[in-house]
Amino acid sequence: MVMVAAPTTAYAENVVRTSLEMGLDYLDIQLGARKFALLQLLADEIERAGRCFITEAGFHPGLPSALVRYAAAHLDSIESAITLGYLNMGKDLPYSEAVDELIESFKEYNGQVFKNNQWTKPTSLEMRACDFGGDIGRRRCYSMFFEELRPLPSMFPSLRETGFYISEMHWMLDWVVMPITWAWLKIAPKAVRPIGKFLWWGMRTFHKPPYRVELQVQAVGFKDRRRVALQASVAHPDGYELTAIPVVATLLQYLDGSARKPGLWMMGHLVDPLRLMKDMEKMGVVCSIRIQSGEAQSF
Numbered sequence: 505m506v507m508v509a510a511p512t513t514a515y516a517e518n519v520v521r522t523s524l525e526m527g528l529d530y531l532d533i534q535l536g537a538r539k540f541a542l543l544q545l546l547a548d549e550i551e552r553a554g555r556c557f558i559t560e561a562g563f564h565p566g567l568p569s570a571l572v573r574y575a576a577a578h579l580d581s582i583e584s585a586i587t588l589g590y591l592n593m594g595k596d597l598p599y600s601e602a603v604d605e606l607i608e609s610f611k612e613y614n615g616q617v618f619k620n621n622q623w624t625k626p627t628s629l630e631m632r633a634c635d636f637g638g639d640i641g642r643r644r645c646y647s648m649f650f651e652e653l654r655p656l657p658s659m660f661p662s663l664r665e666t667g668f669y670i671s672e673m674h675w676m677l678d679w680v681v682m683p684i685t686w687a688w689l690k691i692a693p694k695a696v697r698p699i700g701k702f703l704w705w706g707m708r709t710f711h712k713p714p715y716r717v718e719l720q721v722q723a724v725g726f727k728d729r730r731r732v733a734l735q736a737s738v739a740h741p742d743g744y745e746l747t748a749i750p751v752v753a754t755l756l757q758y759l760d761g762s763a764r765k766p767g768l769w770m771m772g773h774l775v776d777p778l779r780l781m782k783d784m785e786k787m788g789v790v791c792s793i794r795i796q797s798g799e800a801q802s803f
Contacts, residue, residue: 517542524553529764531558531771533751535565535605537612540651543768551767560652561754561771562747563719564589567738568668569652569772570750570780571721575734576660577778578795579725584665585656586722588634588645592673593743594715595708600744603700610689614649617667618657634669634722637735639714645669652770659773662725674710681706717743727795736793738784746789753783 517539523530524546532539543550543559550557560566568587576582615629624630630647648670657663672678685703688695718739725732740746754775757763763774785791 520546520557523557524550524555527553527555529556529558529758531561531751531755531758533560533562533566533747535560535609535650547768554766556758556764556766557768558754558758558771558774559768560650561751563717563738563743563750564668565650565652566747566750566771567719568650568721569656569770570775570777571719571736571738571772572653572656572666572723573659573772574736574777574781574793575721575723576725578734578736578793579723579727579732580729581662582660582723582725583662584724585660585663586634586666587653587668588636588671588720588722589648589668590636590640590643590671590716590718590720591743592711592713592715593707593717593741594711597708597743599701599704602744602747603704604696607685607689607696607700607703610686611693615647616649617647617665618653618663619665619667621657621664623654630667630669632669634671636671636718636720640671640718643671645671652772655773673707674712676710677706681710716741717746730797732795732797734793734795736781737791738781739790740788749784749787749789750780752787753780756783 520530520539520542540559543557571587572585575585614626616623616626617630626649632645633642634645635642646669648668650668653666653668656666681703685699688699688702716739718737720735720737723734725734740749750771754763754771757775757779762776765774781791
């Protein structure tokens, strides 16, 4: 039996301890440093108990490292793998406690990326212009760190660069709403719900198409002794569904035993990324992959 933790980090911490005490497996979709630290503290106990604990499942965190592994599965060696996020859900998406979680994560914001074979400082912020292709086109993006990214250079020793970058949305949101959000959070760190409501208002008010959530990996490596560039993406018009669908696809692997392994795992490291993409596609996610010769800087 697996116990799923939702919707808050505090709730997840209680479920972690209860699952271990009751001999249950566990899965969560929360992004939180405190919860992750607790799980790491209990990692040896989890493994000794023979339990399978899956943390940070969903689309981000969750899919970024899975997409890097998906790209690596199509290459003989991988040298760079940049993951990109585009979140533009329009005005009709309801507020949820997931927004509170997002605001909480801002308190511990980390902009690290792996560059030139080393991680930049946690306080650093990388800005870069990224070409998503299609109707999204070229966007300015800023770096955002997830713990699931940290092990990737060890998993793929040939990897010299990786990181996650989130796209700009609308000038009013980027240059007015977000700075106010950051300043408000610094002045009143406990005002999570009012700050979340303000940010959500900005996201629902200042937007323009295309409307969807999309994650991409843009990778460079070698295939059959040729240098190639690879782009793979997942997209869905509903951000909440794109959180739930990867979780369901992960549970399908867990239930048939292929992804039920004792210990503490991040979703993006545990799943078979090839099967994950196929199962998500069956559930309505638009998945694509393109490989071309040469070290293209953009697609």
